[in-house]
Amino acid sequence: MKKYYVFCFLLFSTLIYCQKKSLQTKFTTEKIILDGKLEEAVWQSVPIATDFVMFQPDNGKAIPENKKTEVRVLYDNEAIYIGALMYDDEPSKILKELNKRDDFGAADFFGVFINGYNDGQQNFQFFVNAADGQADCLATDSNGEDYSWDAVWDSKALITSFGWVVEMRIPYSALRFSSESKQTWGVNFFREIRRDRQKYSWNLIDNKIGTFTQQNGIVDGIENIKTPTRLFFLPYASFYTYANGSQKTYGELKGGLDIKYGINDAFTLDAMLIPDFGQTKYDDRILNLTPFEQQFNENRAFFTEGTDLFSKGNLFYSRRIGGPPSYTPETNINEEIIENPTTVDLYNATKISGRTKGGLGIGYLNAVTQKTYATIKDTITQETRRVVVEPLTNYNVLVFDQRFHKNSSATFINTNVTRDGSFRDGNVSALVWDLNTAKNTYNLNGNFEYSYVNDIESKKDGINTTLNFAETSGKYRYNFGGNLVTKDFDNNDLGIIFETNYYSFNGFTSYRILSPTKLFNSFNTNINAYTQFQKETGKVQNDQINFNLNSTTKKNHYIGFGMNYSPVETYNYYEPRTEGRYSIDPTRYGGWFSISTDYNNKFAFDFEPSFTILNESQRRSYGIYLGPRYRFNDRFALNYEFNFSRKNNNKGYVDSGSQNDALDPNTIIYANRNVVTYTNNINGKYSLNSKMNFDLSARYYWSYTENKDFYNLEDNGRVAPYAGYKDNKDQNLITWNLDLSYNWWFAPGSQLVVLYRSNAAKYDNLINKDFGNNYTSMLNNEDLSHVVSISVKYFIDYNQVKNIF
Template identity: 30%
Template sequence: MKFNTLIVLIICFCSTYLSAQKLVTNEISKRIYTTKKLVKAPIIDGKISDVAWDVVPWSSDFVENEPYEGTAPTYQTKFKVIYDAKYLYIALRAFDAHPELIQQRLTRRDGFAGDRINVVIDSYHDKRTAFVFTTTAAGVKGEEIATRNGANFDESWNPIWYTGANVDAEGWTAEMKIPFSQLRFGNAKEQIWGFNVARNIFRKNERSLWQRIPNDKAGFISEAGELHGLVDLKSQKQLEIQPFTVIQYDTYPKELENPFKDGSDFKINGGVDAKIGITNDLTLDLTVNPDFGQVEADPGAIALDGFQIFFEEQRPFFVENKNIFDFKFANGRDNLFYSRRIGRSPQRAANISSGEFADVPQNSTILGAAKFSGKTQNGWSIGVLESVTANEFAEIKQKNGDTREEIVAPLTNYVVARAQKDFNERNSYLGGIFTATNRNLNGNFSELHKAAYTGGFDFRHTWRKRDFYIEGNSIVSYVFGSQEAIEDTQRSMARLFQRVDAQYVNVDPTKTSLTGTGGKIKLGKQGGGNWRYNGGFIWRSPELELNDVGFLRKTDEMIQFLEANYLWQVPKGVYREIELSTEQKAIYDFGGNLNNLEYQISGDINWKNNWWTKTGIGINTQTYSNSFLRGGPRWKSANNRYLYFFFGSDRSKKFSFKLGYFGIRSDAGIYTRNRYVFSINYQPFDAFSLSLENEFNETKDKTQYIGTADFGNTQRYILGAISNDSWATTLRLNYSLNPNFSFQFYGQPFISRGRYAAFNFVNNASADSFSERVNPYTANQLSNGTDAEGNAVFLVDENGDNTTDYSFEKPDFSFVQLQTNLVVRWEYIPGSELFLVWSRGSSGAQDVNNSLTNSVGSQVLDVPAKDTFLLKATYRFIR
């Protein structure tokens, strides 16, 4: 089917179905709770015995939401809400006939384990965004910002508030005290907020709600009840200042003659974070010289396909409220803002000569950063972020003691501005984004962009009780710099304009700028009845570039997609709920070439005993790659089929596990992959939990790219048959003395080993048959040798004249990485913390002939590691 015809059919199908679809819903009336101003403030100890609560009545009549929506819960819940000039107070009573079975699991903040109650407050009353406060039966607090009508929850938000919990003969009780300064609301005389309370009985996997929300509704926040009676609230402008001090001591293997590697380093650092309420809707966050020493290490990974690897942001300043700045314009990780670009490693290595040693900074110093963000009562969501990173210099010393400096990273300014506006009774929004990266190159760094700008707009419209939607976005990028920088961009893995058979792109070495576009349009049904479906189109032009402050793996793609889901949401027989999905996707390049057709069927089942199963099968046909040969001709891959099957036990039990398998098989056995996953979670007692995740990958590929070589006037693209095994084990241990004092351990050994054989070179990259696509090297054509640097290489005598025509490095590898992290955390007063951190890590090569376990053992036991000891203290001043 031609691409344009397929798009027309999608639009016609969706338009016809939407116009014919009849909406059948049972209208649920909005519940209203009317609060009153208190006379005397209660003591927050979790026991709800203060007479202060007597000014308002209890509200109850909760309705079960899971597993049997619309029925009476096993045990009822009730609550009260009162307030004064500065705080909102909430009392909660969770009845339980078996209090000895209540799960009081101790975790760190945001652990969300055990019996718990969530209070959902839509103080914006935009029916899309809410603040969620959680208290567990053990008194552990948690909080989230829910966006996209409950489709996204951000756990990074850490406001100042107070809670307590207590188990008694009737069940358990809790109290909350929430400062109005931590919420966002308008200036109406009487506030009307969206409001709901959810209770989870952990041992039963049962959830009940104060405001009933049928499972076929399109959202969670828009269907909440309402909180009335908040009269004459005064704006509580937030002012928080949090200075911190860090003492760090590093030990590592000493390097002979290297003055920068004498075996240990000691440093003291400090900085300050601040949060200022500009209005009751908008907040300014500031940080000066931030420190990120206590965050968890990135997981081990190796990219054999040449593309960059995405790592999650873990630094607190950038994690908090990150949803405001997100602009994911396409599927996957593509985003106009990727905060890991700020403070990244220097992009240039030090230029040293023999006898010189260099001390190169690991990361660019963030001199300062500021965020201005929030949402106004009239529906404006606003986010502005600016950050400056310093010039970074490598200090270079010679053996005679002479020193010099060499710049390795330029002074850089990053700006991100994001805005959205709700309208049409909060059923629609329009938004926009602008990012800018400006570097002070000072006549240096000709390989970097002088500046990079991106801009875009997005929209979403829902109708018929928000069951149907249409959404989309469009972006444009512009980068400029020296001819060298722009040529490097054209030749990068994301573009490869130098491809020998591409007629629609080519490298222009005289260019000093590039302009590209991208976007998405999507139409579908997200609620009502049993069916869900969507279809749409994504494009990324070849010239698109986001990687100065965004994330983009590939360009030159046009993607058409369709998806349909059928839901069984009412428990019957042995299951609680089932979802069956079908997907179809076609990928074209801007030259009009069809590069992939994919079809998939999958199913998710939650069983009556709270076990779960996920399974699926799929097929890829017409599979081509423009990037496989790194600038060579378009490569045809073998058609492949894949399947996966994962299942796990009841997560509410003290012991639970997950087992899984993912497998790929291609035509003629050219490519096979087996991925095995096994993990356990165990909480032998309330204060201690452990998790162990294991993943083993076994890949065999007869066409793994190795490199290129010149053979006369011909370019040879060299491939090999790789046997690539990787294994990662991640151990996490958590012990909590109380909700504010905890110990956490993280450890992950990672190994990836690749061994090559059956080397060949490309003959006809687009041939249907594997035997026509490549020519194998014979034993007489290959011999062992060394290059000028003494590296082991294969010498190739392709024409058999006993003269080496070219060579390539032996590609076998065995990479091992070990990362461990122990964190002791004490929140000695709300918002102020003390961290004691020990981290240990090492990485390096091992013998490719060793087994995976022996290689990991050697890395752990025999290879000297780097140890870091860190003490960090913060104190939050609040007005």
């Protein structure tokens, strides 16, 4: 009989948790003042969302009574309002670190997830922490949380005698929903009690199900709202002062305008006129010894905000727009390049995106870059000439993304680059699918991509296709799949790809706990296998197996380790930089260990050593990462990162007959070398309040490769000593970057930034192993540049100013 009662209780609990909770809201004409007090009478007249349940670590456990959470929702014709009471039996222990926008820090937070279409596909997420800071993001199951998206909304948080309170006003302009007279929105509320590392949600987010966005509750009662015109202007002005040791100090004034216009309730146009990227975060350059280009992060807001549609299929690498010129100028005898721009200026950029009531998402992005020249001088006659290194260029992305069954999608995407005149054009089209079963237990995803390149003198086309199947729920999960890329597939005009001409197979299996144990709050292990074959010869290009374990202890410390093994020799068709040639890489094994202590503590650190041993005499590599951090108080924190790696007896390409006329055309030179890299980063912040922050970011990077012996790459992929090669192919790169900024969000969507920046880079083949001397010589380098800039942008809502005019 006792077992029967237990069974009934578990069944009843499961039924409760599986049902979507529903909350009724109401229209208000009363003015809501965002003061974190909820004193307006209308707040007391609406139902309450309560009975939160734990998301992590003990999934499904009810929130304690002394930590109960109560949420109310109101709306008017302009916005939706959220009022939340977070009870806490020890308010003095509520963590409330001040931080910049989109950085939670060590602080409690409350969030609301809104899906205006209630289609289980995308959440607009808004967070407020106990220090009154804001964060927002777009969340999808396929792409995760994208915090580069920034909306304009308002909020207020207050610590009280019973806990803390959040009041939020989210204008309809920050959301997407249908134009129906009666709305039903998917909504969830989220709370983290930071000191306990416990996360709760109003509607249960079941961690056995491999989806997040489909587990919202429902908000009913939004009816007949008369949404205002969504037209916003963002004018900005900047002043820059430049100085370095080799030129006079000079100033530059810039200005521009961004426009956002709601074409209808679902679609928005974003236009950037006269862009200014002068305050964009610097790139972390590395000494790149690979045959592939270095991929950089996108830090320009226009190309990061609301671009989830354009990321479908991974065909869009936005750094191509306004990046380095596509062409290298050719010089004649007695000529030298005296001016060669490192970037191409952008005339303007526009994007349109949104989704229809039927779930069809449409995205369109267009950008135009200007014609760019390099200047070449004849060293004898002193005459100069200009050569086009980038013609007038149009970049275009078009996406159609159809969602169905609330958890699946099929997407068509096209990227096109058209260059004026006799220059290369590129076009890529793709079909992408992401299909899930009704209960989100299994997934089938893949793509079929076709590229066509017109290079005037030659044309080529190619295919890239992938298919994967996975189980995505429960303790045990797995996936397996394959990939085929033909030799002439090329999406590099507006995308990025490193390897082609192969087919591959992959497999993955994992185990995780779904509830805490006596030792762990979270624990998961996985085994991965990957094998890649050269498409034409069938030779193995890559073959590896790895095992990883990741866990969080009861004291919220992360511990993980992994092992990897490549059991067979592989054929490397990329390192020789010559079509049809390859070198043979030996078998290898390696591992890593990682620990990260609880960031709630004032002092915390990250520590991760790693190693790799190759089946070749004295050929091995090792590295160590160390990251101590200290939070002095809720305003001031510093963290330091040190990364060291060393590769002993590494072998790789240094020269060939195609690059060096002194060599036989078929000769490819490899070097036996030691590669050493040091990276030092210091990051710090001081917050005056939730709207004003000082931020420090400094990076000193030094990497060198020291060649010991030279080899000739033979036709069989092996290397043989090459005693006659005497060129100095050592490489030495030192870079320094420092950003010190003051940020003030003086009004919703409006910001003042004062930035001091210094940077320098030194690249040569002379290696000085005195670390201190390298550092001081870099700071005393006459090419060390200094920039002081002030930038102001102001958010203007058409609805607030139309009556003035």
